[in-house]
Amino acid sequence: MIQKKVCMVGLFGTGKTSLVQRFVHSLFSERYLSTVGVKIDRKQVDLDGTTVALVLWDLAGRDGQDDITTSYLRGAHAILYVADGTRRETCDQLPELRALVREAAGEVPEVVALNKSDLKDRWAITATDEQSLASAFDLVRTSAKTGEGVEDAFQRIARATLATREARP
């Protein structure tokens, strides 16, 4: 079976763990517990008859005290960046995070999950900001709470890893 390492990257509190919980276990919790180190989950995705086993590395989010530990990114086949629409800085720092990731993992497929779409009335970014992000990244609006866009985001990641498998098995 094809196995692909996907790293979840973003600032703290953007909902990385919640997205994995929703995707893998169909669960959502309002409770926030920051991830320490890396939490690993697996889920198989079927793509047109091909089964891809995604090994999801949920990395501790960047916060004021700790940056992303880049050694965790080594060998990643794809990156799922997670930003929180209600916190502008989580979107503003994406280019910087991308540079950090590329230094460690090279140019691998990437998708941005613009999370917390259920709180759209509280978003701190404008439609123009969102368009600007979408021009730089493959962007999917998600909500770990309602499930909106979650399958789509991980399906896109899985497809992207397959698309590049010839170049980098």
Add this chain to the structure above:
Amino acid sequence: MTATAVAARVDASGLTDVGLKRKVNEDHFVIAALQKSAEVRQTSIPDPRVFDVLRGPEALVFLVADGVGGRPGGALASETAVTALIEYIGRAAGCVHQLDVDREHEFLGQLEAAVHEAHERVLAQSGGKAQGPATTLTMATLVWPRVYLVHVGDSRAFYLHKGRLKQLTRDQTTGEYMVDAGVWTEEQAAKAPMGGTLVSALGGDEMTVAVGLVDLQPGDVLLLCTDGLTRHVGDERIAEVLKRAPDAETACRELVADALAGGGHDNVTVIVARMQG
């Protein structure tokens, strides 16, 4: 620095105590080294010490298990789980050097498979009876600088990094699950009689393996413990002991003494591993 060199510079120690209320100690622990094995019996090489590299540890395994109290055979369950895991890992994951991405995922898969095999062995002891022997399990495998964790139940793994204590595992208890689900507050979970009931255990009706990892640095301290420690000793005190103790053995003694001074209601087991600079 090679894995061998660093593994040799880990100061690790473990200690278990029956506590003040229980008659039987149902906890078990292991500190084990995984190593390449080549015993050179005869050679024409002038200095056979060149082969010493094949004898050093490649990885260190730390493991605590807490037999579930109130069920018959708790001590046997934790012993069975520990034995099964070490056997499996010795067979399947003896060579852990140069883990690339694929081999790392294979290794993680082996760790999970080892837990499932241990679960099956504990289940076999009860002959399929409900409420048979069961145990928690928290295992950390150090392949410097990375620690691979597999965890079932409510024993815990922590690490002290730059003076801050961080919990690496989450308790698999009714209380935690109810708080997650938004049904209880943390205060309600702490007070609820069923709050500490395990929802996942080896030998239990449900067994979910949580998997994680963390990269350590020289100066970091790893702690594995059963709930006999954490029900009596708070995080701040644990951090203080880990920071201040001159060696792992002293830290273990102090932590166990604190648990006993706090009431010693349960068996208490700790493993402390200090990554020396």
